[in-house]
Amino acid sequence: MDDARIRAFILESLELWQVRASVDSADPPCVAVIRGDDGRTVWLERAHADSPFRWLARWHAGEASGQARTRPCGSLVGVLSALRMALGVDRGSPVRIAPAPEDA
Amino acid sequence: MIPVTVLTGFLGSGKTTLLARLLRHRDMGRTAIIVNEFGEVGIDHDLIATSDESFVQLSNGCLCCNVRSDLVLTLGELAARRDAGTVSAFERVVIETSGLADPAPILHALMTDPEVAARFALDGVVATVDALTGVRALECYGESLRQVALADCIVVTKTDLAPAAGVEQRVRSINPDIPVLHVVKGDIAPSILFASAARAARLPAAGSPAAAMYWSAEASHSGGIGSISIVRHRPVHAATLALFVSALADNCGPDLLRMKGIVAVVEEPERPAIIHGVQHVYHAPAWLARWPSADRRTRLVLIGRRMRTSWVQELLDLLDAEVADQLARCARPQAGNAAAATTRTLDGA
Known part of the structure; x- marks a missing residue:
């Protein structure tokens, strides 16, 4: 899965969430830099091959603290979750699984 | 019941x-x-x-x-x-x-x-x-x-x-x-x-006009609510399915009203999984005893607002690629361990 494809997918995810932001390439291991119109920036990196995670998302928690946050992600599901958190996107609810009809 | x-x-x-x-x-x-x-x-x-x-x-x-x-x-x-x-x-x-x-x-x-x-x-x-x-x-x-x-x-x-x-x-x-x-x-x-x-x-028979309509990859819209249909030729891994429904619930939120479909799963090639979801609540997949027709493609219908066929397709493709890669990664250490064990045995000998 190449970097350009990941960036295109993130861009479409931002459109789905109705978030105005740009997605740019950056030097490895950074795959994408996501810059929101409100000034928030997220850096998405591929995790090291030895890491149990696949991705690392980094962003600043807030201007006041200036504290950087890093969230390791096991899959793109985690990446999307980290992006929503970093960009302040309020979306869905955690999935709930009910018994299958024939199990019931 | x-x-x-x-x-x-x-x-x-x-x-x-x-x-x-x-x-x-x-x-x-x-x-x-x-x-x-x-x-x-x-x-x-x-x-x-x-x-x-x-x-x-x-x-x-x-x-x-x-x-x-x-x-x-x-x-x-x-x-x-x-x-x-x-x-x-x-x-x-x-x-x-x-x-x-x-x-x-x-x-x-x-x-x-x-x-x-x-x-x-x-x-x-x-x-x-x-x-x-x-x-x-x-x-x-x-x-x-x-x-x-x-x-x-x-x-x-x-x-x-x-x-x-x-x-x-x-x-x-x-x-x-x-x-x-x-x-x-x-x-x-x-x-x-x-x-x-x-x-x-209920599953539409393959080849019927209703099935053609059901499984077409076109989006239709009515008053802001529409449906999209996804057809995938390659089976997906079971783990992908869990990630996929989770990602849909997380990312589509209340815009996704309903999802239903039949899924070809790598681990169960002879038994398709049937999935039903209402917003973020899904039934656990129900496994059919066999494919109901010669059509063994994964077919999904999503109903809701602002649904994007390309995003859903890409989500499924990317997640399945990740799962396949992860399974390959997991297999590699086992090979390494086997090699190390062999080395230790030889050293011991």
């Missing part, structure tokens, strides 16, 4: 007429009825003749807004009365919602409440839409759209007063694959209605 059919439909669309007529049928003798009316004074119960106490009227507001306190308690009470023999041993429950109800919370309660799920199983959702005013209701009222979007079967009523073609076309633009029945004055056999609405039993 006692099957539950949810009967919904917009105000004046003919739900009560349909139910009243159904109840005259002898096949409905062992059916408990729960009717929800929006308003202090119930009228519907006067329009529905019932022969025993397996009839409950809820008139303290809209069922979808009081679903935990009312529906769950009512079903529990009905089950207890059935066990005690104070009502007939009913074999089905029909819940008639109010005309303004959003069926989703009702379906969530039926699917997830532990006490309800222990005795009752959601069998299907029937939505009435009348041929006379149905198109306008779908244009003007989100409740009507959601009722159609979440239905497993549509009953077009009042077809003696107006042609059904327009409303049927609009209904199919929202929820393309479901059976649409034309019913005048509620005249339909219960067995036909319930079989048409049974969600677990």
Whole structure:
């Protein structure tokens, strides 16, 4: 899965969430830099091959603290979750699984 | 398990007429009825003749807004009365919602409440839409759209007063694959209605015109709610399926009303998985014993607002690529361990 494809997918995810932001390439291991119109920036990196995670998302928690946050992600599901958190996107609810009809 | 059919439909669309007529049928003798009316004074119960106490009227507001306190308690009470023999041993429950109800919370309660799920199983959702005013209701009222979007079967009523073609076309633009029945004055056999609405039993036959419509990769829209269909030729890994439904719930939120489909899974090539979801609540996948036809492609239908075919397809593709890569990664250390073990054995020797 190449970097350009990941960036295109993130861009479409931002459109789905109705978030105005740009997605740019950056030097490895950074795959994408996501810059929101409100000034928030997220850096998405591929995790090291030895890491149990696949991705690392980094962003600043807030201007006041200036504290950087890093969230390791096991899959793109985690990446999307980290992006929503970093960009302040309020979306869905955690999935709930009910018994299958024939199990019931 | 006692099957539950949810009967919904917009105000004046003919739900009560349909139910009243159904109840005259002898096949409905062992059916408990729960009717929800929006308003202090119930009228519907006067329009529905019932022969025993397996009839409950809820008139303290809209069922979808009081679903935990009312529906769950009512079903529990009905089950207890059935066990005690104070009502007939009913074999089905029909819940008639109010005309303004959003069926989703009702379906969530039926699917997830532990006490309800222990005795009752959601069998299907029937939505009435009348041929006379149905198109306008779908244009003007989100409740009507959601009722159609979440239905497993549509009953077009009042077809003696107006042609059904327009409303049927609009209904199919929202929820393309479901059976649409034309019913005048509620005249339909219960067995036909319930079989048409049974969600677990229904899959379109490959190659049929309905299947072509169901599985086409085109999006259609109606009043902001539309459907998209995804067809995938390669099977997906089982782990992908779990990630996929989680990502849909997380990222689409309330915009996703319904997802249903048949999935080809790598680990079970001879047994497709059937998935059903209402917003963020999914049934655990049901596994068919075999493929129902020669068509073994994964086919998904998503109904909701602002759904993007390309995003959903790419999400599924990317997640499955990640899972395949992860499985390959997991296999590599085992090979390494085997090599290391061999080395140690040789060293020991």
